[in-house]
Amino acid sequence: MGRKSFYLLILGVLVAYYIYTPLPDNVEEPWKIMCVNAFLKTFSHLATFVELLGFNHCMDSFKFFLSFEEVPPTSDETVTVTDSTFNNIPVRVYVPKRKSEALRRAIFYIHGGGWCLGSAALRIYDQLSRWTADRLDAVVISTNYRLAPKYHFPVHFEDVYNSLKWFLRKKVLAKYGVNPQRIGVSGDSAGGNLAAAVVQQLLDDPDVKIKLKIQCLIYPALQPLDLASPSYQENSHFPILPKALIVRLWSEYFTTDRSLEKAMHSNQHVPVESSHLLQFANWSSLLPERFKKGHVYKSPTYGSSELAKKYPGFLDVRAAPLLAEDNKLRGLPPTYVMTCQYDVLRDDGLMSVTRLQNAGVQVTLNHVEDGFHGVLAFLIFKIKKRELNPYISWLNENL
Numbered sequence: 001m002g003r004k005s006f007y008l009l010i011l012g013v014l015v016a017y018y019i020y021t022p023l024p025d026n027v028e029e030p031w032k033i034m035c036v037n038a039f040l041k042t043f044s045h046l047a048t049f050v051e052l053l054g055f056n057h058c059m060d061s062f063k064f065f066l067s068f069e070e071v072p073p074t075s076d077e078t079v080t081v082t083d084s085t086f087n088n089i090p091v092r093v094y095v096p097k098r099k100s101e102a103l104r105r106a107i108f109y110i111h112g113g114g115w116c117l118g119s120a121a122l123r124i125y126d127q128l129s130r131w132t133a134d135r136l137d138a139v140v141i142s143t144n145y146r147l148a149p150k151y152h153f154p155v156h157f158e159d160v161y162n163s164l165k166w167f168l169r170k171k172v173l174a175k176y177g178v179n180p181q182r183i184g185v186s187g188d189s190a191g192g193n194l195a196a197a198v199v200q201q202l203l204d205d206p207d208v209k210i211k212l213k214i215q216c217l218i219y220p221a222l223q224p225l226d227l228a229s230p231s232y233q234e235n236s237h238f239p240i241l242p243k244a245l246i247v248r249l250w251s252e253y254f255t256t257d258r259s260l261e262k263a264m265h266s267n268q269h270v271p272v273e274s275s276h277l278l279q280f281a282n283w284s285s286l287l288p289e290r291f292k293k294g295h296v297y298k299s300p301t302y303g304s305s306e307l308a309k310k311y312p313g314f315l316d317v318r319a320a321p322l323l324a325e326d327n328k329l330r331g332l333p334p335t336y337v338m339t340c341q342y343d344v345l346r347d348d349g350l351m352s353v354t355r356l357q358n359a360g361v362q363v364t365l366n367h368v369e370d371g372f373h374g375v376l377a378f379l380i381f382k383i384k385k386r387e388l389n390p391y392i393s394w395l396n397e398n399l
């Protein structure tokens with residue numbers, strides 16, 4: 001074998017390793033998924049390597065890379081876009097341009113990115129908010145919040161909560177022409193986590209008189225107690241959000257100390273004193289039969305109390321909204337939950353549907369059989385266009 005063919009062989013093996021990923025038959029545009037995944041995988045390996053050398057936290061490398069995807073606030077023919085601050089928290093505001101006699105509906109949107117990444121200015125979120133404002137003739141507030149690894153829980157939660165409370169004041173609503181009876185909160189992934197958490201917290205806040213009309217949780221992360229549910233087991237190596245990444249992101253929300261990540265990875269982080277919380281995230285009792293198929297429920301192995309004492313956040317209902325008691329859930333507004341079959345977070349969303357239904361909350365589940373984590377964020381997939389429609393239609397009917 002000549003030297004050239006040897007190099008070609010090496011190149012072929014590398015390309016195959018980075019690009020080829022076995023995917024289920026029903027996913028659309030598998031090659032596109034593989035290419036996006038190859039890109040993310042390559043970048044993540046580079047970022048991890050840089051981190052190993054001791055230069056840069058890997059999430060900071062990701063952040064730097066994503067900063068090129070941020071766009072300035074630019075109005076178009078239909079929507080006026082401005083950056084502002086609510087209670088010192090930067091937000092981006094979308095107000096439709098067409099004349100309106102009546103007060104408008106409003107969506108308070110919380111972006112995803114695993115508590116470490118993302119911003120309202122990211123092209124994907126800018127487009128989504130613009131589109132929502134235009135299609136619904138609604139005001140959209142897309143909030144930012146401080147991120148890990150620099151900031152840990154509860155900073156993210158508090159930023160979003162303070163920003164939302166600022167918005168829900170009479171004076172601010174009047175300024176944007178918003179109908180106080182028609183306001184909803186929505187978020188995807190880590191944003192869905194924050195959406196569920198702030199909406200629950202609002203129920204007990206004596207300062208806020210306004211009742212939200214709806215909430216939307218788009219492939220949300222709702223609990224870090226059991227990281228071995230069927231969806232975690234089935235999709236642990238699925239593109240975009242493999243288990244290793246979500247475990248890293250969850251743990252970074254609470255601490256940069258990698259011992260929590262290690263314990264979470266083997267699902268041995270919940271201390272025995274907190275065992276009563278496991279009933280709220282028990283997939284054996286909360287998942288519909290068809291999602292349990294082929295899996296046997298194992299009670300988790302209890303972890304060290306030291307870890308939970310040091311980082312109590314992961315057992316806190318403000319970080320894990322699925323841990324709320326039933327009587328808390330009863331007060332929640334009609335809820336839209338979107339879940340994807342090929343997503344480690346699928347069971348979080350499905351378990352929340354069962355819990356909300358048991359508590360008598362009106363829930364609409366849109367389970368996407370051929371979906372994967374992040375489908376509404378990636379512009380290049382056809383599935384995005386398809387799945388935006390049911391979300392917007394639901395908002396149109398229920399908000």
Ligand SMILES: *[C@@H]1O[C@H](CO)[C@@H](O)[C@H](O)[C@H]1NC(C)=O
Pocket residue numbers: 278279282284285297299300
């Ligand atoms: C989870 O639910 C199953 C079945 O309903 C039950 O047998 C098990 O004890 C529960 N485990 C925990 C930790 O709540």
